[in-house]
Amino acid sequence: MPELPEVETVARRLQSRLPGATIADAHVLWGRTIAYPQPPERFSAEISGGVVNRVGRRAKSVVVYLDDGRVMTVALRMTGALILAASGAAPDPHARVVFDLADGRELRFRDARKFGRIGLYPGRGRRRVADVFARHGPEPLAPSFTAARLASRLRRRSARLKTLLLDQSFIAGVGNIYADEALWRARLHPLRRADTLTEAEVRRLHRAIRASLREGLAGGGASYRDYVDPDGEPGLAAERMRVYRRTGEPCFRCGRPIERIVVGARATHFCPRCQPAPEGETA
């Protein structure tokens, strides 16, 4: 599932190939993909003629900055993918929005499960793009995301670590895969309460979050089923996971079988020896 490393990989690859391109037309094949503006025909009309200036990322969204200051956001959610296809490439049954570029290429938004959302916003004024991300927490790979900052945020919360790591208003970009990986690296149980962490544990968690995301990024993202980059290539990071989807397999640190529990309706993988259960928890 696309999380920060996957979305960042997509954004970087698009940044190397999209700036300067003119979006000649857009075909919306599944209307609900368009979050704003409505109706979708208006989106098509407004994006047409736009010229790509830069492609970046915020949280788990690909952000396309146009020359005129407007901004298109693409939230991939579960199965979304942005694919650059040559003109005349075979049609994709899961394409939800197709952007015709003036140079003949196509930028396709493919999304089997239709959870993905695309928006087109002014850079300033009403409905500006900043509002879209106003509720998101800090970017974990930004230099400003320090251990001290994480500590002060954790101190004020009593929720379980796993739940908090998935909360985009707490930290932006971490999803189920990297949450489990970060907690294993930090040797912290997913059910630990945030406000019970010692200073040393917070520092471990801070390093672990960043290391897990960086490793995912170095591998070009983790592909399990749907994730591919704009060239349709899968990433390599899934092969380096320490706990995610390794239920029953030996822990890389101590050899104990990895366990799977459900936290907040999400599959959660951890090592019962390296990540000791908090007081009062029998797991």
Place this chain on the structure above:
DNA sequence: ACGCCTACCTGCTTGC
């Protein structure tokens, strides 16, 4: 603030 639920969706996997 927090946990828990439902809805949104489809396709792959599992079990009978």
Place this chain on the structure above:
DNA sequence: TGCAAGCAGGTAGGCG
């Protein structure tokens, strides 16, 4: 082999 149930999980919104 066929078919149905289970599962995957990011996010919004509602309730207590």
